[in-house]
Amino acid sequence: MAQPEEKRVIFVCTGNTCRSPMAEVLFRHEVKRRGLPVSVCSAGTDASASGSMHLHSLRTLLFHGLAVENFMPTQLTLEMVQDAFAVICMTKEQKELVSYHVIRAYGLMAGVHEKVYAFSDFCGYSIPDPYGYPIDAYERTFLALEGGMSAIIDGLFPAESEKEAAQEPVSTPKKAEEKSVEEKPKKPRKPRSTAKKTDGAATEKTTAKTTPTAKKSTAKKTTGKNPSTTKKSTGTRKSAPKKENES
Numbered sequence: 001m002a003q004p005e006e007k008r009v010i011f012v013c014t015g016n017t018c019r020s021p022m023a024e025v026l027f028r029h030e031v032k033r034r035g036l037p038v039s040v041c042s043a044g045t046d047a048s049a050s051g052s053m054h055l056h057s058l059r060t061l062l063f064h065g066l067a068v069e070n071f072m073p074t075q076l077t078l079e080m081v082q083d084a085f086a087v088i089c090m091t092k093e094q095k096e097l098v099s100y101h102v103i104r105a106y107g108l109m110a111g112v113h114e115k116v117y118a119f120s121d122f123c124g125y126s127i128p129d130p131y132g133y134p135i136d137a138y139e140r141t142f143l144a145l146e147g148g149m150s151a152i153i154d155g156l157f158p159a160e161s162e163k164e165a166a167q168e169p170v171s172t173p174k175k176a177e178e179k180s181v182e183e184k185p186k187k188p189r190k191p192r193s194t195a196k197k198t199d200g201a202a203t204e205k206t207t208a209k210t211t212p213t214a215k216k217s218t219a220k221k222t223t224g225k226n227p228s229t230t231k232k233s234t235g236t237r238k239s240a241p242k243k244e245n246e247s
């Protein structure tokens with residue numbers, strides 16, 4: 001079975017030392033992870049052959065576990081644009097500059113200028129040049145580039161992206177549904193407040209029943225004491241008249 005033709009994507013900035021090298025490394029990592037037949041490189045509209053990747057860019061890539069070996073800045077040529085599948089510039093101004101030279105060389109009828117894009121065409125934002133700023137600016141540039149890689153791949157290779165989405169496993173939701181069906185509903189527990197109320201009611205009933213009994217027992221005791229008191233007082237009254245008769 002014949003292998004699919006490899007498509008080439010070129011990322012472009014001005015000097016090919018800061019932004020486009022990081023974009024190259026990020027894009028290569030992503031297409032390799034997805035298994036797409038795509039190659040990638042980077043170039044500059046005003047690159048110096050004797051230069052190298054900016055140290056802040058290199059350190060930022062290493063900080064995120066990525067690197068590019070033996071990197072050398074490359075000047076973008078019309079032949080590179082013609083042979084590429086897509087040319088992605090960091091800003092709209094760079095896109096206009098590249099398109100201008102391509103149209104002058106090949107004309108509109110060739111359609112080569114249609115391969116030239118700006119980063120904002122896919123992601124809605126441009127990638128400003130961090131050159132001359134501290135390394136924090138390169139970290140922000142890296143994150144902005146990283147955040148746009150998926151949008152660029154989905155925009156350039158929609159068929160491959162749909163195949164990848166179709167191959168993703170969907171077993172997890174099914175298992176969740178089966179579990180939810182098999183599980184039996186549990187009986188709701190009575191709130192603690194209700195139990196307390198019933199205990200209180202039971203206590204009130206018990207108190208209400210025991211109170212009359214206490215009253216009855218008290219009444220009996222007092223009734224028993226009154227007769228004895230009456231007899232003693234009566235005996236005292238009878239003894240007084242006897243003494244008067246004897247005198």
